[in-house]
Amino acid sequence: xxxxxxxxxxxxxxxxxxxxxxxxxxxxxxxxxxxxxxxxxxxxxxxxxxxxxxxxxxxxxxxxxxxxxxxxxxxxxxxxxxxxxxxxxxxxxxxxxxxxxxxxxxxxxxxxx
Amino acid sequence: xxxxxxxxxxxxxxxxxxxxxxxxxxxxxxxxxxxxxxxxxxxxxxxxxxxxxxxxxxxxxxxxxxxxxxxxxxxxxxxxxxxxxxxxxxxxxxxxxxxxxxxxxxxxxxxxxxxx
Numbered sequence: 001x002x003x004x005x006x007x008x009x010x011x012x013x014x015x016x017x018x019x020x021x022x023x024x025x026x027x028x029x030x031x032x033x034x035x036x037x038x039x040x041x042x043x044x045x046x047x048x049x050x051x052x053x054x055x056x057x058x059x060x061x062x063x064x065x066x067x068x069x070x071x072x073x074x075x076x077x078x079x080x081x082x083x084x085x086x087x088x089x090x091x092x093x094x095x096x097x098x099x100x101x102x103x104x105x106x107x108x109x110x111x112x113x
Numbered sequence: 114x115x116x117x118x119x120x121x122x123x124x125x126x127x128x129x130x131x132x133x134x135x136x137x138x139x140x141x142x143x144x145x146x147x148x149x150x151x152x153x154x155x156x157x158x159x160x161x162x163x164x165x166x167x168x169x170x171x172x173x174x175x176x177x178x179x180x181x182x183x184x185x186x187x188x189x190x191x192x193x194x195x196x197x198x199x200x201x202x203x204x205x206x207x208x209x210x211x212x213x214x215x216x217x218x219x220x221x222x223x224x225x226x227x228x229x
Contacts, residue, residue, distance in 0.1 A: 101206075
């Protein structure tokens with residue numbers, strides 16, 4: 001069965017420190033991968049996506065992610081976080097040839113002053 | 114170009130009432146998807162519709178839930194006789210006509226349903 005796992009439910013980090021949010025997926029077919037951010041009581045905003053090509057993907061707000069096929073991972077990173085990055089982050093996978101997005105359970109990033 | 118629109122943004126219902134959630138896809142998009150986000154969980158697929166057709170409703174609860182996407186007007190997700198467990202955020206997404214294997218879905222802001 002296809003699944004997306006976000007191991008960390010909460011990640012506290014101090015302002016200006018680097019952060020990595022982990023995402024692993026399981027799929028028998030190739031997948032497209034996404035990271036979304038959700039601010040309180042708001043919808044999903046696409047941060048970045050991996051479709052094909054370069055395994056390092058750069059997104060908005062200084063975020064980037066690296067696709068690692070051998071480890072089936074798509075971890076999200078930012079070298080220096082701001083208070084405004086406090087939000088919930090969702091990793092999602094869309095198996096090739098299907099239309100269903102499979103979401104992880106989310107990681108709550110809390111940036112501390 | 115307006116994005117996916119959902120209304121209402123917040124909906125409060127008492128147990129036993131009906132909830133109607135509306136979704137207007139992006140201009141030019143003919144495919145609509147509904148997802149549900151229960152508290153402390155990720156989004157889960159519910160149903161996939163094209164104009165006047167339900168393509169896949171495998172994620173819909175068997176009872177009380179229905180969805181439609183008429184020829185004219187928004188897509189409607191209808192929940193009859195709501196219960197407290199229906200309290201969740203309901204997200205709609207849309208995509209253009211499928212071509213090739215990649216077909217990005219664009220998500221709306223969601224409707225937060227609270228059942229008292």
